Amino acid sequence: xxxxxxxxxxxxxxxxxxxxxxxxxxxxxxxxxxxxxxxxxxxxxxxxxxxxxxxxxxxxxxxxxxxxxxxxxxxxxxx
Numbered sequence: 001x002x003x004x005x006x007x008x009x010x011x012x013x014x015x016x017x018x019x020x021x022x023x024x025x026x027x028x029x030x031x032x033x034x035x036x037x038x039x040x041x042x043x044x045x046x047x048x049x050x051x052x053x054x055x056x057x058x059x060x061x062x063x064x065x066x067x068x069x070x071x072x073x074x075x076x077x078x079x
Contacts, residue, residue, distance in 0.1 A: 001045075004076070008043070027051030031059050034066055046075040 002025075009020050021037050024030035028051045034042055042060060046053040057071045 004045070008074075012043075025049070027053055027056030030056045034060050034069055035063070038066070039069060042069060042071045044071050044073050046073060 005023050009023070012018050012020055021039050022033040024033050026049045030042065030044065030048070030053075031051070042057075044053045044057055048056070053073060053075065057073065060066050060069060060071055
């Protein structure tokens with residue numbers, strides 16, 4: 001969700017040495033960006049369109065080229 005990404009980005013970038021290098025709107029784009037940008041950490045939401053965060057995380061973790069990428073799941077639920 002754009003609102004959540006807009007709120008989290010300044011929190012991350014306020015820490016010395018942390019930089020947001022990309023933002024994905026869905027799980028498929030998250031995988032594509034991880035392959036292109038090779039971040040140290042992916043902050044993943046579980047509930048995303050096109051491909052959910054669980055499936056996207058599974059794909060990122062299964063890719064030998066992304067072995068150094070760590071995935072941290074952060075999600076919200078309305079209940």
